[in-house]
Amino acid sequence: MSDTLLEVTGLAKHYPVREGLILARQVGVVRAVDGVSFTVNRGETLALVGESGCGKSTTARLVLRLIEPSAGTINFEGVNVTRSAGAAQRAMRRRMQIVFQDPYASLNPRLTVADTIAEPMIVHGIGDTASRRKRVEELLGLVGLRPFHAQRYPHEFSGGQRQRIGIARALSVQPDLVVCDEPVSALDVSIQAQVVNLLKDLQRRFGLAYLFIAHDLAVVKHVADRVAVMYLGQIVETARKGDLFTTPRHPYTRALLAAIPHPDPQRRGQVKPLGGDVPSPMNPPPGCRFHTRCPFAQERCRIEAPALRRMADGHEAACHFAETLPPAGLDFSGGLSEIAAKRLALYARALAA
């Protein structure tokens, strides 16, 4: 399709679990992220979805090297940055930025908005004091704030405004990739719409690529080009957004989509919610990690771990029986709740305005 910006292969993060006070010995490993591979193309949005604790945020931080990976490689524009340090690391940091989930914790309360937004430029030696001030005003305008906001402190803003400041900070060094770690989960629905649309706007203007972490499928449906579904530290399915929502191939993806509340009484009884809990990442089940909860699990699933297999163009799923699963009998394309549908309409209206 288009050229690859970020390529992640076999990325893993294992946390050792130690026991004992003085002579701590390792008693196990938490496999927070366990062999994740994906690519993000220039100017595209890849959404990473999954339930909480599946390793989405860890993956985001691994990509940015805020956490050191235990294994795997990260290629940025074809350059391996997995172990880069010093100047190379700084150069990489300029190209990748992050927007956080919690707008209240992600801004330093002691710095004015102007200082917060200008700091990445100072760190990378971009411009002088005057040009940076101009750039800050420009960025504030871009994210829908006003120049006089520059001298204020974060506590004087609402959550949505703070998130805009966080976005302005991320954009100040003109990155190519922005990792959005649940950027709207902490916001009100009406504010979510504004921020999501702002992100889409900025993407169109600057050709940004997003790695968009989310658990909200309504938001994902609105922003993503492609979607990767994570379960217990691994990717179980990746597909273009349309394909994923119409023909999900992995049972877990189906369960996720089916779990969206639907105002259709006909569906009652057709949707079987997943039983059980997510297994501990310290002791993942052998074979397919989903077999403990999968309604279609067979003997093979308990023994052999399925690899991601190509289903169709740009559509991969990690299930032994992806082709032979009984039809879900559900129309996932319209499978958004009334509320979610309303929100989508709201997004669209806000975008048109």
Place this chain on the structure above:
Amino acid sequence: MSAATDASEPIAPPRPGILSRLMREPGAAISLILVVLLVGAAVFAPLLAPTDPYDNDLALSMAPPGSDGLLLGADAQGRDMITRLLYGLRVSLMMGFAAVAIGGGIGALLGFLAAFYRRWLDGPIMRLVDIMLSFPAILVGLAIAAIFGPGIFSVVLALSVATVPLMARIVRGSAMVVMRLDFIEAARATGMSDARLIWRHLAPNCLSAIFVFATLRFGQVILLGSALSFLGLGAQPPVPELGAMASEGRNFLFFAPHIAVVPCVVIFIVVLAFNVLGDALRDALDPRLRV
């Protein structure tokens, strides 16, 4: 509020300076004035003092306050109490400032490093701090006085050493909380150096803890310094120092209580004023509490 206010026009709210914010609190205002007066008195002691602190007139020995034009009387050697107090304040404040600045500075740095390089430095630094904490300040003072000889230098050194572990613990605790916040990660994601990250993002958010503890410690340090002087390890007679003066007056408590009481009252005022000011400064420095 009025209709004339155009919403699109930025109305820059007047941002009161730190001084005017301090002066709004009556307690803070009084303590600030007191601290300014005390520090001013100490700095300008040579100009303000009516006599020389070492001038003695045994005829005036233990003269009660108000006699012979001596507002606060004279001590056992017949030296003017006001003069001695002014010079004593000078020595005591300098000792307190030096010990809190040196010990607090080193302690804060250790605390930041322990919290920031948690994996590598937290264990070693905190064990060092534990060892330092297990020595009583007086014992450290004795050891240092034995090495360097009694004097103000030894007292400052001993008080600094006694302040380092306390400050390190408090700063480490406060810094660990800050380290978990997203803006630290955001700062790291910009690729800035560790030094800049600590200085610009970590340290300012620990300031209130540092301020509160430093002012609290200032009072304690003055008291501790007085105790060391009392034991003969600090200021050597005839150098005036508030604690030393109080201990000299102890011998005459029944005949001339003012010799001991007056320096103690000054110590009390100094400690109280700095504590109240420290609290007020913490509130004034925190942008979240600005109204």
